[in-house]
Amino acid sequence: MADDEKTIPKQTVKRLPDYLTFLRGKAEEGFTNISAPVVAKGLNLNEVQVRKDLAAVSESGGRPRTGYLLRDLILDIEKYFGYDNVKDAIIVGVGHLGSALISFEGFKNHGLNVVAGFDTNEKLIGTEVHGKKIFPIDRISEICKNFNVYIGIITVPDEYAQEICDIMVKAGVLAIWNFAQVHLKVPENIIVQNENLAASLALLSKSIKRHH
Amino acid sequence: MADDEKTIPKQTVKRLPDYLTFLRGKAEEGFTNISAPVVAKGLNLNEVQVRKDLAAVSESGGRPRTGYLLRDLILDIEKYFGYDNVKDAIIVGVGHLGSALISFEGFKNHGLNVVAGFDTNEKLIGTEVHGKKIFPIDRISEICKNFNVYIGIITVPDEYAQEICDIMVKAGVLAIWNFAQVHLKVPENIIVQNENLAASLALLSKSIKRHH
DNA sequence: TAGATTGTTAATCGATTAACAATC
């Protein structure tokens, strides 16, 4: 079987979602074509960088003078991320952050679907939060396996994060999005992405210091 | 006045919050010393990289064989980020995500303090969400100026994000943490950090594809 | 045609990793 997917540089992959958001906005405004220089200006990036990024992901390429067909370009990026087949995820920990994420509209646009929430809180179990059912922790494995869920989101307090992580791994979860401020120990083949919100904000506030 | 702060590479700065979280955990476990190889193993990073990172931020340096004094190292990182003087921030948009962030415990550990929330919802105005008062949008400027708030968090629906951004800039906000999926237009001197949660999750789910 | 834009090759830049001497 051919490896028909070009290897796209890591940094480029990180920028693709931003391009996608920007391009979708332009499409809504009624544009049908878009050029690299316009995208670069809009997102405050280097022109050549954008050109290379778009070239890397675009199947049909752009045309001198007119640029890219906006619709095709959007489809190419969506295809790269596999948005054609929606992926399911579970959220464990339906506190403030967890329930905010359950209801997060933005996921839809990126081919993601939260199928269920899990919590230890008896009052929550059996109820629905923003239309998603909440189950007890001990049903994680069963539900993940039945519904082929490979993505887990951890929004429990720090001290329970590792425990939940272990349960997820046993349940067949392959990728974990971790909001707890804990470094999770996982087998080699499992991918963990730590979302340290406080750290992000700290970095932002740090950047003020320099200018001020 | 001396530029007594070494310029630390951008990528190193990004890792510092992770070191901090890890080191604090080790301190709680009762360790008094820590070496670069231990940190590297714990966070799955290259040993030399950690050594360079720690050397960049540590004032007193480490010692062969014993490593760094854990307490000092933590203080050095905290000092670098300026955690000695807590910084205030406001949140505009007290929906699910906004109210989750208001209550987010993690901010404390990073020298950040949310002083107030703002919303258009009449039912919310005047109430408290997790102990923070909610004000109407038209009081953003007054409150930011009175309390010297330079950090703004945007958690409103996409279509209002630019409008809120403009109000913040006029109110003297210097750094904006944007959760809306919109590219904000700001003057040159204002820093915007986009937190595209859906995109992060998309990247994570993408990484599964490769291994699976 | 003239000019804007693409795609690509080459040059630069910064970050990571390797190698190693110095130290306790």
Next chain:
DNA sequence: TAGATTGTTAATCGATTAACAATC
């Protein structure tokens, strides 16, 4: 002393930017 660890210099790697020919 032997061995682990630091700090630093050099080599490698990857990403960004510059330069430019090809194209419509």
